[in-house]
Amino acid sequence: MSFESKFGTNHLGHFALTNLLLEHITGRIVTVASQAERLARLDFDDLNWEHRPYQPSRAYNDSKLANLLFTAELQRRLSATRSDVLATAAHPGLVATNIYHHPGPRRPADLLWAVAIRLLAQGADHGALPVLYAAAAADIPGNSFAGPSHFAHMRGAPELIDRSAAAQDPDLARRLWTVSEQLTGVRFPI
Numbered sequence: 748m749s750f751e752s753k754f755g756t757n758h759l760g761h762f763a764l765t766n767l768l769l770e771h772i773t774g775r776i777v778t779v780a781s782q783a784e785r786l787a788r789l790d791f792d793d794l795n796w797e798h799r800p801y802q803p804s805r806a807y808n809d810s811k812l813a814n815l816l817f818t819a820e821l822q823r824r825l826s827a828t829r830s831d832v833l834a835t836a837a838h839p840g841l842v843a844t845n846i847y848h849h850p851g852p853r854r855p856a857d858l859l860w861a862v863a864i865r866l867l868a869q870g871a872d873h874g875a876l877p878v879l880y881a882a883a884a885a886d887i888p889g890n891s892f893a894g895p896s897h898f899a900h901m902r903g904a905p906e907l908i909d910r911s912a913a914a915q916d917p918d919l920a921r922r923l924w925t926v927s928e929q930l931t932g933v934r935f936p937i
Contacts, residue, residue: 784808813923836881841901
């Protein structure tokens with residue numbers, strides 16, 4: 748079975764690997780998410796974008812919402828088993844990396860984006876800080892979401908940040924978990 752590449756890579760791959768390794772994990776599980784989740788409209792009837800016009804940026808946003816729903820449901824399940832393992836998530840912010848360099852023809856929006864990256868983005872070293880914070884901060888609770896503290900959480904020192912209402916919906920998280928188990932064939936092992 749094939750999956751839409753962003754959903755498959757950013758969510759289903761992480762879902763399967765985490766569940767396969769879970770019995771051996773003793774610390775924290777950090778999922779790299781994004782505030783792009785706020786623009787998501789996860790369509791459970793068409794996760795592979797087979798019945799609607801494909802929109803790469805929306806597919807990315809959907810995968811990042813899936814990351815936060817996965818983190819929430821994973822933490823709920825870990826807590827239910829009285830596990831000491833914590834599931835957290837991190838948003839690195841707007842980070843200037845080669846991910847924004849696309850070969851081929853440029854659109855006017857691409858040029859605007861390039862200028863925005865130059866002016867607003869932080870370096871990869873600073874983008875790693877929210878992930879490190881989510882992984883190592885002593886006082887961070889399970890199901891936390893860490894991200895940069897400044898400029899709409901796009902840059903700055905790490906702190907705990909909010910997520911969308913959809914990313915906090917326990918019914919949506921459970922539904923995604925069930926669908927993810929069906930699509931990957933991997934079950935929660937504890």
